[in-house]
Amino acid sequence: MHMKDELHNGGEHDEVMTMVGKLPRSIEPxxxxxxxxxxxxxAPQIARRRAGLQIGWTFALAAGLGxxxxxxxxxxxxxxxxxxxxAPGTLTAQTTTPAAVPVxxxxxxxxxxxxxxxxxxxxxEQARATLMIGLAERLDRLPPLERQKVxxxxxEVRRALGEINAALQxxxxxxxxxxxxxxxxxxxxxxxxxxxxxxxxxxSRTQS
Amino acid sequence: MTLQPRAIDxxxxxxxxxxxxxxxxxEQIYRAYSGKVYGLxxxxxREVSVAEDCTQETFISAWRNLNRxxxxxxxxxxxxxxxxxxxxxxxxxxxxxxxxxxxDDAGEEREPAMQMDATPPLDVEAxxxxxxxxxxxxxxxxxxxxxxxxxxxxxxxxxVGTCKAQLHRARxxxxxxxxx
Numbered sequence: 001m002h003m004k005d006e007l008h009n010g011g012e013h014d015e016v017m018t019m020v021g022k023l024p025r026s027i028e029p030x031x032x033x034x035x036x037x038x039x040x041x042x043a044p045q046i047a048r049r050r051a052g053l054q055i056g057w058t059f060a061l062a063a064g065l066g067x068x069x070x071x072x073x074x075x076x077x078x079x080x081x082x083x084x085x086x087a088p089g090t091l092t093a094q095t096t097t098p099a100a101v102p103v104x105x106x107x108x109x110x111x112x113x114x115x116x117x118x119x120x121x122x123x124x125e126q127a128r129a130t131l132m133i134g135l136a137e138r139l140d141r142l143p144p145l146e147r148q149k150v151x152x153x154x155x156e157v158r159r160a161l162g163e164i165n166a167a168l169q170x171x172x173x174x175x176x177x178x179x180x181x182x183x184x185x186x187x188x189x190x191x192x193x194x195x196x197x198x199x200x201x202x203x204s205r206t207q208s
Numbered sequence: 209m210t211l212q213p214r215a216i217d218x219x220x221x222x223x224x225x226x227x228x229x230x231x232x233x234x235e236q237i238y239r240a241y242s243g244k245v246y247g248l249x250x251x252x253x254r255e256v257s258v259a260e261d262c263t264q265e266t267f268i269s270a271w272r273n274l275n276r277x278x279x280x281x282x283x284x285x286x287x288x289x290x291x292x293x294x295x296x297x298x299x300x301x302x303x304x305x306x307x308x309x310x311x312d313d314a315g316e317e318r319e320p321a322m323q324m325d326a327t328p329p330l331d332v333e334a335x336x337x338x339x340x341x342x343x344x345x346x347x348x349x350x351x352x353x354x355x356x357x358x359x360x361x362x363x364x365x366x367x368v369g370t371c372k373a374q375l376h377r378a379r380x381x382x383x384x385x386x387x388x
Contacts, residue, residue, distance in 0.1 A: 016379055016382050016383050016386065017351055017379065019332050019386075020332060020336070020347065020351035020352055020382070021351055021352065021354075023332060023333065023336075023352050024247070025244060025247055025248075025352060025353055026243035026244045026247050027243055027246055027247035027250055028242070028243045028246065029242060029243075029246045029259075029260060029263060030256065031260075033238075033242065033246075033260055033263055033264050033267075034235060034238055034239075034242075036264055037238065037264050037267050037268055037271075038231060038235070040264070040268050041231065041234075041268060041271050041272075128367075129367075129369075132367055132369060132370055133369075134373075135370065135373065136343075136370075136373040136374060136376070136377045137373075140377070147340075148340075151340055151341060151342060154342075155296075155341055155342070158296070158364075158365050158366070159296050159297055161365060162293060162296055162297060162365055163297055166293070166297075
């Protein structure tokens with residue numbers, strides 16, 4: 001299905017995508033993983049909650065640092081949104097429904113979040129959408145080391161978002177986790193803004 | 209790939225029995241899907257040991273959350289989503305055990321094709337492995353496993369536009385590296 005889209009969007013790349021599409025989808029592990037899996041199937045699940053809270057505290061530090069660097073406008077906008085929509089310390093539209101899972105063929109009501117727990121409102125979405133435009137191109141303009149650093153940081157933030165969302169599935173009413181989620185989105189915006197700032201300061205190859 | 213009715217029946221039976229605590233049935237699920245899950249994990253993480261860990265976490269998480277699997281998407285797709293979460297969660301010390309994503313509402317049953325190719329072009333694999341992480345993740349999900357941009361973006365926690373941009377970047381870099 002999506003291959004048809006590619007034909008329309010960039011026929012010159014079809015050969016590459018055809019080669020990629022021919023790769024085997026199944027690769028057998030070099031060893032049998034089942035014995036290890038079987039031995040862990042009945043491990044106490046309480047460990048998951050503890051692990052989640054540990055991540056939360058760990059990430060609090062990083063998220064706090066990210067928040068400090070965020071622009072005042074975004075901060076005010078986001079906090080206003082949170083403050084007017086929900087009780088203090090909570091995010092809007094808290095839900096465990098699978099809204100974050102895209103539905104093929106359905107209208108795209110895209111959340112600004114990376115998970116299913118937060119919809120941070122139009123201010124955030126607009127800011128993020130603006131920063132996401134041309135992100136790949138901006139990244140390509142960065143020196144390799146800087147680019148790797150930025151990509152690593154972005155991936156780190158997004159991993160953290162995934163983990164916080166996972167922790168929220170276990171403790172959906174945890175105020176700390178909700179605040180961490182908000183702070184982490186702040187961090188992502190900060191990183192994106194930094195990429196724009198750095199990339200814009202570098203003359204493009206077409207400029208003299 | 210559309211599973212044959214008999215295979216689907218068998219798979220559903222495995223799931224139902226595994227939900228009741230039947231480890232032998234769950235092992236059948238593992239045997240059927242370990243290659244597909246491990247292949248995805250290996251391409252996302254690029255490290256055998258990490259991919260093995262992700263594969264184990266995927267099946268352990270699936271076992272613990274089988275009651276959440278309602279059959280609205282294919283079992284393989286559900287496992288792949290857990291695997292992507294596991295792969296993305298790696299690299300951080302003290303990461304959470306992976307919680308499977310919720311089922312989608314569309315009831316889509318599309319299962320990526322699972323055919324084996326006996327002659328994998330290893331240079332393509334190496335070129336993919338050399339791609340930047342974001343571009344590689346999108347290319348793997350979209351190009352190899354056949355997920356749509358919407359599905360891949362949902363799995364990776366990125367916007368659809370970002371997914372498309374990353375694919376564009378991946379294709380450009382891949383073309384450059386394969387022609388070098």
